[in-house]
Amino acid sequence: MAIQIKNLDIPTIRVKVDREKCQLPMICDYKCYTKCPQGVFHVHSYPNVSRAFMKPNPNSPKHYLVAGSAAPKCIGCMECTKHCPEDAITIEIKIPEVKEGENPYKHPFDSIEVAMENQKRIEELDSTYKGLKKI
Amino acid sequence: MCDICFTHNASAKIWFKDAKRYSRFMYHRNRVDLAKKNTKRIKGGTAAIEAAAGPLIAQAIDAYNLKEERFPDLMRAANRLHVQVQGAQTLTLQDSLDLIDISSPVCFIHCECRKFKYGFVERDRSKMTCLGLGIGMLRWQKTPARYVAGAEWVDHDEAREWVIKWNKKGLVQNLMNFGMRNGGPYIGGLCNCSRPDCASIENRLRYGEKQLIKGERVAIHNEEKCTGCFKCIQRCQFGAIAADIRKGKVQIDAQMCFGCGLCESTCEFDAIELRNRRDFPILRYDW
Numbered sequence: 001m002a003i004q005i006k007n008l009d010i011p012t013i014r015v016k017v018d019r020e021k022c023q024l025p026m027i028c029d030y031k032c033y034t035k036c037p038q039g040v041f042h043v044h045s046y047p048n049v050s051r052a053f054m055k056p057n058p059n060s061p062k063h064y065l066v067a068g069s070a071a072p073k074c075i076g077c078m079e080c081t082k083h084c085p086e087d088a089i090t091i092e093i094k095i096p097e098v099k100e101g102e103n104p105y106k107h108p109f110d111s112i113e114v115a116m117e118n119q120k121r122i123e124e125l126d127s128t129y130k131g132l133k134k135i
Numbered sequence: 136m137c138d139i140c141f142t143h144n145a146s147a148k149i150w151f152k153d154a155k156r157y158s159r160f161m162y163h164r165n166r167v168d169l170a171k172k173n174t175k176r177i178k179g180g181t182a183a184i185e186a187a188a189g190p191l192i193a194q195a196i197d198a199y200n201l202k203e204e205r206f207p208d209l210m211r212a213a214n215r216l217h218v219q220v221q222g223a224q225t226l227t228l229q230d231s232l233d234l235i236d237i238s239s240p241v242c243f244i245h246c247e248c249r250k251f252k253y254g255f256v257e258r259d260r261s262k263m264t265c266l267g268l269g270i271g272m273l274r275w276q277k278t279p280a281r282y283v284a285g286a287e288w289v290d291h292d293e294a295r296e297w298v299i300k301w302n303k304k305g306l307v308q309n310l311m312n313f314g315m316r317n318g319g320p321y322i323g324g325l326c327n328c329s330r331p332d333c334a335s336i337e338n339r340l341r342y343g344e345k346q347l348i349k350g351e352r353v354a355i356h357n358e359e360k361c362t363g364c365f366k367c368i369q370r371c372q373f374g375a376i377a378a379d380i381r382k383g384k385v386q387i388d389a390q391m392c393f394g395c396g397l398c399e400s401t402c403e404f405d406a407i408e409l410r411n412r413r414d415f416p417i418l419r420y421d422w
Contacts, residue, residue, distance in 0.1 A: 077415055108422065
């Protein structure tokens, strides 16, 4: 039995799909669903349970809904935002606080000089991702 | 090691490729130097701190079974102690070959985990799974009362072939470091580990204790190339790979992945790729 302690060092993440932009999931072939290596996205039928008896019609635009329902699994590889034709997906990350003189990425063995050098490279990399929001 | 070696690799992007971490200077430094408030040397040197680590972990494991409220506090204390006393990190095969290149002298030693768990000491040179790096091994040879099988000195070429042999058989390469000094630890060992025997893998996966931290890389797999032969599932020691029956393919949980690269080396279709852990906004905090 593996146990999981709630780890406060890891940032919390939220995957948002804009329902107004993402209206034609059949046309893009569920790119986010197929490209995600972690299986974050799920496809639901759009009408709620109350209308579940409605006759399914996969070609109607509003019939299916893509949702990032398993967001804690997300690793931030940004494949979904890269492939989404409508730019409907945003990924919000809340970064944990760092004390002064500490390694910003909580690596126990990294010296601070190495960490700062990596940080420069990482900030450049993050600016190339679209749909990434840091809170 | 001369002054040139100290400065040679100082700007390495990965911490364990810094040549300073293997040097005589680092080995002889006072270990207690990290607690700057009491700079005087503890009696018994390193053994005193190591002796404190064992009971603390045993307490934490007991608390997990008996008193659940005390478990998180004890575990946090054990984690802090492990960073200062002894830690480990998983390596890829290429990184472990680089590790052998940097350090010298090099020798085969018996596995300490198997000795503590089963009282089993390997004396056959061809079956030894651990490699001692650097100057600390001279002391290892001197005290046969504790280090029973002694040190078997080898060339660098033989050591390299030996690592490749164990990697093919499916063991994970972990580096071992001993004591934090001067902004980083001293690296003194390279182990070939398997899940039930290795104490650090077992403690990490069972109790969440961070003696072993995750490697610098992560395995990301390409669904288009994957054919669903499921050979990689057998190789993973950390239980990160599962069969996705809906797609008839494999799924790798990157949050469980330690980045050892065993799955990548078996895949015949190049469907698995090792990427830098720091490129992912979430995984770069998850060690």
